[in-house]
Structures are given as structure tokens and as C-alpha cells.
Amino acid sequence: AQRVTQPEKLLSVFKGAPVELKCNYSYSGSPELFWYVQYSRQRLQLLLRHISRESIKGFTADLNKGETSFHLKKPFAQEEDSAMYYCALYNFNKFYFGSGTKLNVKP
């Protein structure tokens, strides 16, 4: 069965510090993985997907099939990055979400 695990409920860092939000998945095939972000009082929106191999708002995420991970990273966190981040796996026309990590970037 598909499962997405985000072990940290809350991550607090200071502005300018590096940040890594962890995501591990369990899936036997070739996964499609995404990161979604939800800013305060806004709807969920796509941040990035592993297929695109892009950097959005300074965030990157690399799919590591050996470790079944898709950690989200940013070298220098900004206060506006404070939000809820959800890792998601797409399979057979369904999305499976992790429990989310709240990122708090302190000034």
C-alpha cells in the first residue's frame, strides 16, 4: 500500500538558516512525488514535483529511490516560507498526502 510519511510536525529555523523537510514514501513502483504548500489562510498549492526537477522559491527536492525519500530543501530560509508543507504521492489517479510539516521561520 502507498504511504507517505513526514516525521516532523513542526520545524523551526531562523531566517537565513538551511531547512530540510523530510518525506519518506512506501511504494513498489515508480512514484510521482509532489510537494504542496499551504500558507496561512490560503488554499493548498503545488510547490514542486519531482518530474520537473525544478527549483521553486529556492526550494528543491530530489527523489532518492534507494532511501525512498523526497526531502524538500532550501539553503536560506525566509520568513515568508513559514507555512504548512505536504508531501504527496500520486498513483493510479489518486493523491496520497503525508501528515504535513509546519515550517516556522523566525526573524
Place this chain on the structure above:
Amino acid sequence: GAVVSQHPSWVICKSGTSVKIECRSLDFQATTMFWYRQFPKQSLMLMATSNEGSKATYEQGVEKDKFLINHASLTLSTLTVTSAHPEDSSFYICSGTDSYEQYFGPGTRLTVT
């Protein structure tokens, strides 16, 4: 970007009544729409997947007779919570996909008294 709207954004109903929530894709045709439920400080739980013109596929543990989903067109899906009870109080979120990306609605807060 593509926009998904939900109506109402907030509803209070009495126990035993039914409530309908609408989900619309405003500027794209959603081949598939998803309905999620989110409890406070928890993640989104997929309830069902609906494709236009066909019956919804419900996730395990979700009562199809209680949560009626209709996807009559490529731009509209509705979720009806029948005979609502206080335990149905939650935040319901829909999303639509154009097969490339998933776009989320703002959510509907349901409170059953």
C-alpha cells in the same frame, strides 16, 4: 493559474439534515475531481475520486451512502453529506485535475450541531 471554487465556504446544520457542497473548476475542465476531509491539525484524507459522468470511487472506510458524490459535468462536482451528525463536522476540500496538475478549492467548513 487554474481556479477551483467551493460553495459554501462555511455551513452550520442541525443533526439529521443533509448538506450539499459544490466544487467548480472555473477556467478549466477537470477530468477528475477529488474530495478530501481534513481534521484539525491533521493531513488531508482522500474520501473519493470522481470522474465526470461515472460513479465515484470511494476510499476504504468512507460510506458511499452517507457521502453522495455527483460529477455531472467537467466543471462541477457536488458532495452531499446525508443525515449529518456531529462527527461529520470537518473541513472538506475538493480538488480538480486537468491531468497535469491538481488544483485545490478553498475548503468548506461543516459544523453539525
